[in-house]
Amino acid sequence: MIDMHIHAVPPQLPGVGSLNPCLRLPPEEVAKLIQDEMRSAGIQYVLSMGSLSSSIADPLGIQSTLRISSRVPGMFAIGIANPEHNDAAFIRAAESQILEGKVVALKAYLGYLHYYPSDVGYHPYYKLAEKYHLPFIFHTGDTYSPEAKLKFAHPLGIDEVAVDFPNVSFVIAHVGNPWMLDAAEIVYKNLNVWADLSGLFIGDQKDFNDPDWRCEAESIGKRLKEAFDYSARPNRFLYGSDWPLAPMNIYRQMIRQTIPENFHEQIFFENAQRLFFRNQLSIKNPR
Numbered sequence: 092m093i094d095m096h097i098h099a100v101p102p103q104l105p106g107v108g109s110l111n112p113c114l115r116l117p118p119e120e121v122a123k124l125i126q127d128e129m130r131s132a133g134i135q136y137v138l139s140m141g142s143l144s145s146s147i148a149d150p151l152g153i154q155s156t157l158r159i160s161s162r163v164p165g166m167f168a169i170g171i172a173n174p175e176h177n178d179a180a181f182i183r184a185a186e187s188q189i190l191e192g193k194v195v196a197l198k199a200y201l202g203y204l205h206y207y208p209s210d211v212g213y214h215p216y217y218k219l220a221e222k223y224h225l226p227f228i229f230h231t232g233d234t235y236s237p238e239a240k241l242k243f244a245h246p247l248g249i250d251e252v253a254v255d256f257p258n259v260s261f262v263i264a265h266v267g268n269p270w271m272l273d274a275a276e277i278v279y280k281n282l283n284v285w286a287d288l289s290g291l292f293i294g295d296q297k298d299f300n301d302p303d304w305r306c307e308a309e310s311i312g313k314r315l316k317e318a319f320d321y322s323a324r325p326n327r328f329l330y331g332s333d334w335p336l337a338p339m340n341i342y343r344q345m346i347r348q349t350i351p352e353n354f355h356e357q358i359f360f361e362n363a364q365r366l367f368f369r370n371q372l373s374i375k376n377p378r
Contacts, residue, residue, distance in 0.1 A: 092132070092133055092134045092136075092330070092343075092359045092360055093135070093136045093137075093329075093330065093359070093360055093363040093367075093368065094129075094132070094134045094136070094137045094138070094330060094331055094332050094334070094339065095137075095187075095287060095288060095289075095314075095329050095330065095331045095334065095335065095363045096138065096140070096207075096215050096228075096264060096282050096287050096289035096290070096329075096331025096333055097125070097137050097138070097139050097140070097331070097332060097334040097335075097339075098110055098111075098114060098139060098140050098226070098334065098335065098336075099114065099121055099125060099139040099140075099155075099156050099159045100114055100121075100139075100140075100141070100142050100155040100156050100158070100159070100167075100332070101115070101142060101187055102140060102142055102143060102171075102200070102203075103142040103143045103152070103233075103240045104143055104200055104236060104241065105203060105204070105236060105239075105376045106203070106235075106236030106237055106238030107194030107235050107236045108204065109188060109263040109372050110235070110335065110336065111335040111336065113335055114335065116273075117271075118155075118159045118162065118219055119192070119339055120260075121159050122159045122162035122163050122176040122372060124290040124335075125137065125159070125163050125166065125334075126163055127186040128334060128338065128339040129163075129165070129339065129371055130280070131288040131338075131339060131340040132332075132338075133340075133343070134165075134211045134238050134339060134343075135165050136165040136166075136167070136168050136195065136363075137163070137166050137167070137196060137334075138166075138168075138169055138363075138367065139156050139159070139160065139166060139167070139168055139169065140156070140169050140171070141153040141155070141156050141168055141169060141170050141198075142155060142156075142171060143171050143173055143200065143204075144171065144173060145175070145176055147172060147181055147184045147361075148184075148186040149188075150173070150176065150181050150182075150184040150188065151167045151170025151171055151185050151188050151189075151193075151194060151197070152169075152170065152171040152173075152174075152275075153169075153170050153171075153188065153193055153194060156168040156169075157193060157356045164248050167194075167195045167296060167367075168194050168195070168197045168273060169192060169194060169195065169197065169198050169228065170185070170188065170193075170194040170196070171197070171198055171200070172197050172198065172199045172205075172209055172216035172227075173306050174206045174211060174212025174216075175204075175215050176209075176211075176234070177212050177214075177215045177216070178302045182215045182216075182219065185216070185219060186219055186362035188313070189219060189223050189225065190223075190342065191239060193318060194225065194302050195225070195226075195365060195367050195368070196226040196227065196228055197216055197220050197225055197226075197227050197228070197306075198227070198229070198230070198264075199212060199213060199216070199227070199228070199229050199230065200230045201229050201230050201243050201244040201248070202230065202231075202232075202233055202234045202236075202240060202241055202244025203216065203230065203234055203236055203238075203239045204243070205240050205242055205243055206243060207248045208229060208248045208251065208252045209248065209255070210295065213252075213302040217256045217259050220259045220260075221256060221258045221259050222234040224369070225365060226259075226260045226262055226285070226366050227259055227260070227261050228261075228263070228264065228265065228287070229249055229261065229263060229264060230244065230264050230265070231245070231246045231249070231263050231265055231266075231267040231268075231270075232244055232245075232264075232265045232266075232267045232268040232270060233265070233268060233269065233271060234248070238254030238328075243322075245267070245270060245273070246263050246270055246273050246274040246277055247270075247273055247277065249261055249263055249277055249284065250280065250281065251363070253277065253281040253283055253284050254281070258283070258287065259280075259283060260283050260284075261272070261284050261285070261344075262284075262287055262329065262360045262366075262367060263277060263278065263284065263285070263286040263287070264285065264286075264287050264289060264290070264292055264331070265287065265289055265290040265291065265333075266286045266287070266288060266291070266318055266331045266343055267286075268290070268291055268311070268314075269314075271314050271315060271317070271318035272318050272321060273313075274316065274318065274324040275318035275319070275321040275343065276285055276322075278320070278324050278327055279295045279321065279322045279323060279324060284327070285327040285329055285362070286322075286327065286328055286329070286348075287328070287329040287330070287331040288315070288328060288329065288346055288358070289332060289333040290331075290336060291311050291315060291339055291345075292306055292308050292311065292341075292342060292369060293333070293336045294336075294368075295337075295338070296336060296338060296341070299337075299338075299341050308345065312345070312348070312349040316329070316334035316349055316350075319350060325357055325358070326357055326362060327361050327362065328350075328354075328357075328358055328362060329358070329366065330343075330346060330358050330359045330363065331365050334368070341358075346358070346359075369374055
């Protein structure tokens, strides 16, 4: 199984804390937590988000993630695109990190940063993604920050760049929740757009056992199933847990209960393998 959306370090976004106290622990302790979670959920590979960076020494914000991934077999880093830093020198430094084989995708934090996907500040990053065949992920939908502006995080904005950059594979994180049907339409219409299922069910073990929470989760699950069916693209949905916002094993079970079983192999492994590891034949499903 591939979990293509976790966090191993604080995202360093405006108005956002560490997401979870565990992300403030030393790298070796975070690495152990991730390995334990992966083992409990039967996950073989995880893709972990970097941090927003303005440093030319670490333009994609991946150094902290790499210190942890070096201790976790099967863990890969995702670089963060900063639209406020797109001058030639900064982009060259980002390209150097890509050439070193240190990232498997790039990501933009829509809403947290007040830029639409079409903003020219992102264009150099899209060009890097196209040049090096890297998927480009967008945070979409609800945010963790009171400083975020939701108009920038609506998934409809991704339609424009999907058309303008047809050779880039874009991923709508969180299926645009709560605008799941809008996200599904973007996936249906654009053959270069995918969606991930992360961050829909958030809480710890106690929350997941609470009857009121379970009722709310069932409502989210129904909306997800409607969007999944509407898109008619089961080959372009990706599994992600958004750990540590939810335990990996419980989140996996929630998605298994929501998505029909005949699509599980695609959702939990095949789609992510095809998108992120098309040139790495060693990435195989051990099941």
